[in-house]
Ligand code: SF4
C-alpha cells in the first residue's frame with residue numbers, strides 16, 4: 001500500500017520535524033497545487049522511493065499567475081526552497097499553517113534555480129498566438145529594457161549580447177502590428193518619480209525616504225512584510241503599467257483604433273509582471289474609457305517565452321537585420337535603458353531630479369555614477385543637488401537585502417531620502433523570466449548583461465537624460481500636461497494593499 005501523507009499530517013510535520021532527517025521542508029499548499037495533487041510529487045509518494053538527498057520543495061498555489069511546476073520533472077532537490085528562503089526571504093518568514101494563498105512574490109527566481117526545469121513561468125503564448133491570428137485585433141507589444149541583453153542567449157549568442165534591433169525585427173516578422181519600447185515609459189516613470197521625490201524632499205520630508213515601486217515582486221513583498229512602512233512607496237506604477245493605459249488611450253486616439261480592438265502584450269524579463277498586469281486596479285484605461293473590462297496590459301510573455309515564440313515561427317534571430325521601434329511610444333534614452341539593472345533606476349532618477357530642481361543638466365559624475373553600480377546587494381551614495389543639498393540614496397537587490405533597509409527605516413537609523421529596491425539579485429537583467437544561461441544564475445552572466453546595458457546608455461544612445469525624451473515631452477504637451485497632473489495621477493499612479501493579514505509573520 002502506498003504511504004500517502006495527508007494535508008493535516010503534513011502541516012503537523014512541517015511545524016515540527018524534518019523529512020528523513022533533512023533540514024528544509026516545503027510550505028503547505030492551498031487548493032490543488034499545480035504540478036501534483038500533494039506536497040510530494042506523485043512518483044515519490046511511497047517513502048521508500050524518495051531520492052536519497054530529498055529535501056522537499058516549495059509549494060506553488062494553483063492560482064499563482066506567474067509560475068507553475070511540472071511534477072514529473074521534480075527531483076525534490078530543494079533548490080527552489082533554498083532560493084525562496086535564503087535569497088528572497090519569503091519562504092520561512094511566515095508561520096504555518098498558511099492563512100490564505102501560499103505566500104509568493106512571483107519573482108520567478110525558483111525557475112532559475114530549479115535544475116530540471118520543473119518550475120517554469122505560466123505560459124501565455126497560446127493567448128498571444130490567438131490574438132495574432134485574429135484579423136480584427138491590433139496587437140501591440142512593448143519590450144522591457146533588460147530583454148535586449150538576454151534574448152540572444154536563447155539563440156546561442158554570448159551572455160549579454162545586445163539584440164535590441166533584432167528583437168524588434170523578430171516581433172515584426174511574427175506579426176505584431178506595432179512594437180514599442182518600455183524604455184519610453186521608463187523615461188516617463190522617471191519624470192513622475194523624480195517629481196514626486198522632489199516634492200517630498202521640499203514639502204513632505206516626513207514621507208522620506210521614498211521607495212521605488214517599479215518592481216512588482218518588491219511591491220508585493222512590501223505589502224506582505226512592510227505594511228507598516230508602505231507610505232514610503234512611490235505611487236508611480238511600473239514602466240510596464242504606465243505604458244499599458246497610455247496604449248489604450250493616448251496611442252489609440254492618435255492612431256484612430258478602438259481601445260477594445262487593441263491587444264496589449266509585454267515582453268518582460270520577469271515573471272512577477274504576469275501577476276502585476278492581473279492586479280485588479282490595473283485597469284486605469286478602462287476606468288477612463290468607461291469600460292472596466294478593458295485591461296491596461298492583456299498578456300505578458302517572459303524573455304524565454306518570446307524565444308519559444310520566435311522558434312515556433314522558424315525565425316533565426318541571429319540573422320535578422322536591426323529594426324527600429326515604432327513611433328509614438330518608441331523613443332527611449334540611455335537613462336531609461338539602465339532601468340534594467342540594479343542601481344539604474346536611481347541613477348536615471350537622480351540625473352532628472354538634478355534637472356528638475358536646478359533646471360541644469362547634471363554633472364558628468366551622475367552620468368557614470370559608479371557608487372550605485374555593480375552587483376553588491378546594498379549600495380549607498382550621495383549626490384549634491386544645488387537647492388536641495390546632499391541627497392542620500394541607497395540601492396538594494398535581492399529581497400533578503402531589502403530587509404536590511406526596512407529595519408533601518410523602522411529603527412530610525414536610515415539617512416537616505418530615496419531608496420531603490422529590486423527583488424531579483426542584480427535587478428531585471430537577472431529576472432525570473434530571463435534565459436537560464438547558468439544554473440543558478442552566476443555573477444558572470446549578470447555582469448555581462450549589466451555591462452551591455454551601460455554600454456547602450458553611454459555609447460549608443462544620443463540622449464542620456466529621461467527629461468530629454470522628445471516623445472515623452474510630446475505626451476505631456478498633448479495629453480498629460482505635466483508630471484503629477486490630474487490625468488497623470490489617474491493613469492500613471494496607483495495605490496497599495498496591506499497584505500499582512502494574509503500571513504502570520506514569523507518573529508525570528
Ligand atoms: S516565485 Fe519567488 S517568492 Fe514565489 S516561490 Fe518562487 S522564489 Fe519563492
Ligand code: SF4
Pocket residue numbers: 056057058069073074075076077078079080081113114115116117118119
Ligand atoms: S528546484 Fe525543481 S526539481 Fe528541485 S525540488 Fe524544486 S521544483 Fe523540484
